Amino acid sequence: MLIELLRLDRETQEEPLYRQLTFQISALIKQEVIKPGYALPGTRKLAAELGLHRKTVVAAVDQLVIEGWLETVPGKGTFVAEKIERVTPMGFNEEGYTLGKAPHLLVPQTLQRDLHLTTQRYHLDDGLPDPRMAPTAELARVYKFYLTRGNTYPRFTYGDTKGQLFLRKALCEYLQQSRAMKVSPDQILITRGVTQGLYLCINGLLNPGDKVAVGELNWESANANFLYHGMELIKVRVDKDGLDTDHLAELLQTHRIKMVYATPHHQYPTTVIMPAARRLQLIQLARSHGFYVFEDDYDYDFYYSAHPVMPLASAGNGNFVLYSGSFTKAISPVFRVGYLVANENQIDYLARIRRMVDRQGDGLLELSIGELLKTGIIQRYLRKNRKIYQQRRDYFVKLLQLYLKDYVEFDVPQGGMSIWTRFDSAIDLKNLYQEAIKRDLFITTGEQIDGNRLNATRLGYASSTEQELEESVRILRAILMD
Secondary structure (H helix, E strand, O other): OHHHHOOOOOOOOOOOHHHHHHHHHHHHHHOOOOOOOOEOOOHHHHHHHHOOOHHHHHHHHHHHHHHOOEEEEOOOEEEEOOOOOOOOOOOEEOOEEOOOOOOOOOOOHHHOOOOOOOOOOEEOOOOOOOHHHOOHHHHHHHHHHHHHOOOOHHHHOOOOOOOOHHHHHHHHHHHHHHHOOOOOHHHEEEEOOHHHHHHHHHHHHOOOOOEEEEEOOOOHHHHHHHHHOOOEEEEEOEEOOEEOHHHHHHHOOOOOEEEEEEOOOOOOOOOOOOOHHHHHHHHHHHHHHOOEEEEEOOOOOOEOOOOOOOOHHHHOOOOOEEEEEEOOOOOOOOOOOEEEEOOHHHHHHHHHHHHHHOOOOOHHHHHHHHHHHHOOHHHHHHHHHHHHHHHHHHHHHHHHHHHOOOOEEEOOOOEOOEEEEEEOOOOOHHHHHHHHHHOOEEOOOOOEEOOEEOOEEEEEOOOOOHHHHHHHHHHHHHHHHO
16 A cells, blocks of 8 residues: 555655655655554565665665654564654634744844945945955965864864964964053953954843943944843943043942943044043043943054054053954954953953853964964054055045035044044935935945934945045035035
8 A cells, every 4th residue: 555655756856765755654654544553565575666776765764763653573574653642633714724823023122223234336334444455365375274284173173262372372462562451361352353242241240230331422233232131321421532531420420330331542433532531530430430441442453643542451450441352444344353351350251151152263263363463464464554544534535625515524533444424414314325325335324312313424434445435425425416
């Protein structure tokens, strides 16, 4: 009886014959066409009748035994298993089968954020590097070396959750030379970017309901991270010098703040540099009130003065300052390698939390970036690119002054990769964004304070050549003049 019920497709089916045989026999058992105790023909007979190689039939029978549909009795043969769990058929009504449904998931408001994927030919983005100027050839060469040469086992097995020791040692030298930070490898946790570093700090050092101080103008992803974890955001004024630490001091009289999120080198989104007096006051407040400062130094390497302002973390404030940076701007956002610097106890604790959600980072990529740091390749590219980005900033400033002076106001930034641009109040930035997209130009739609949208946005210049900047400004001018 069984042989007559089997229909194997040798022409059009992509499934192997043994898989077809396995599926069809199990389906007949489920449908109770063949019942528990039914004796299957021998594998030789099945193979001969179906025109199959006996190994194909044996493979199907063995699989059905493993799955519990069949059982073999030595010396007697193979039978449909006696102890097959009975499944009650689904109910049927006029509308069809009553199928169970998974509960509908409501996405929290904090996660309902647009994901901007820039595919346009022209882009005045949030402030990203030009991938055409990244050390990709050198990175590919080093990555291939670590991928193929020598004893690969140590590189291909599980690694330290804190990140490759080679990269952490190279980072110690790099941070000392570029930022005057004296740290050991055990004070560094390699992350997949600043976002992961912030997530780990919130998860490990804060509790739901804790109060976190952020600028009234701030990085949206940071705010979303805090809110998702149940933090209460305390908004601090932002002015021409960045985060207003006098206002923070006033807020501390009535709020027990556990963490302050700050971007002192280039305040996000306005790009202004926090002066020394405010930096000192912020550290003094952290010491006296016992809160953490999460220092997001997202584009430290791109400064256009003779000497950059040193990070808060460079002054030996390891117990209070959690310092985070990444290679997003030095190389490209697609390479997810960043770092978190804190004291040894904090890093050890946060690394243990990281292990719960992300066993380790990309070990080969970490080794490769460590090699580029050790040999000075990244530093050389940064010096070269810094000059080019400064030239692009100056050229972009001239374009804005020449063609958009009736529509925008801005201050020339001392560093970074974008210009904080304030548009005339009559201009609808959301409409400007939509019209620009139609003309193959990407811009962002602007920032907001407490739900009130500002008529200002970051216009990134670093990722475009001078010719591309010209065309971008021409498109904006054409839209604004319509």
